[in-house]
Amino acid sequence: MINEISRILKANQVKLVAVSKTQPPERIMEVYNYGQRIFGENRVQEMLLKQAALPKDIQWHLIGHLQSKKVKQITPFVRMIHSVDSLSLLAEIDKQAQKVGRTIDCLLQFHIAEEASKFGLDLTTAQQLLDSADYRAMQNVRICGVMGMATFTDNENQIRTEFLHLKMIFDQLKADFFVDKPFFKEISMGMSGDWEIAVAAGSTMVRIGSLIFADT
Numbered sequence: 001m002i003n004e005i006s007r008i009l010k011a012n013q014v015k016l017v018a019v020s021k022t023q024p025p026e027r028i029m030e031v032y033n034y035g036q037r038i039f040g041e042n043r044v045q046e047m048l049l050k051q052a053a054l055p056k057d058i059q060w061h062l063i064g065h066l067q068s069k070k071v072k073q074i075t076p077f078v079r080m081i082h083s084v085d086s087l088s089l090l091a092e093i094d095k096q097a098q099k100v101g102r103t104i105d106c107l108l109q110f111h112i113a114e115e116a117s118k119f120g121l122d123l124t125t126a127q128q129l130l131d132s133a134d135y136r137a138m139q140n141v142r143i144c145g146v147m148g149m150a151t152f153t154d155n156e157n158q159i160r161t162e163f164l165h166l167k168m169i170f171d172q173l174k175a176d177f178f179v180d181k182p183f184f185k186e187i188s189m190g191m192s193g194d195w196e197i198a199v200a201a202g203s204t205m206v207r208i209g210s211l212i213f214a215d216t
């Protein structure tokens with residue numbers, strides 16, 4: 001399965017984040033041995049244990065909600081944080097990244113789904129964040145794009161509309177704040193059940209867990 005998914009993603013120049021939450025290190029190593037190097041975790045504690053136990057060339061992406069008090073545990077190694085949903089969280093990442101002499105790649109997470117429970121910004125709040133003096137003074141974070149999750153539904157039209165909404169948010173922010181910033185290029189959307197719709201809607205990075213780990 002991972003070979004087939006990888007082939008389609010490569011043809012579309014879409015990166016794969018293999019979501020390894022709840023998977024033991026042995027299963028992660030099986031996927032690693034296929035050549036996969038980007039892995040995503042949604043909990044800090046679990047990511048720390050796996051980072052310590054697994055090869056150091058793995059690029060760890062934090063994809064789940066992040067509490068400010070846990071930021072400093074991951075800043076020494078995390079490659080990308082997909083789930084930035086407030087100025088205060090971004091400020092903490094900047095502060096902790098500075099302490100370890102790194103610049104950390106981040107995505108702004110948007111609320112695009114119908115469900116009320118999911119985290120994320122809306123366009124206006126994100127524009128205020130990017131306009132703020134606090135953000136403009138930050139030197140140790142780099143905002144590389146946007147992330148979102150569609151509603152959990154089998155209505156493909158709804159999923160497509162939500163992904164296209166995220167693509168529109170990306171295009172708007174690119175035009176308003178990142179015109180001459182080539183690093184602002186990522187749209188992280190698409191999971192096991194909806195990754196093909198996401199790719200068609202312009203995803204540059206899919207986060208796939210169960211589908212990959214189901215049969216490796």
Ligand SMILES: *Cc1c(COP(=O)(O)O)cnc(C)c1O
Nearest residue numbers: 019042063191192207208209210
């Ligand atoms: C678990 C998770 C995924 C992957 O979900 P699957 O359905 O297993 O592919 C993607 N993104 C986030 C934020 C997740 O928590």
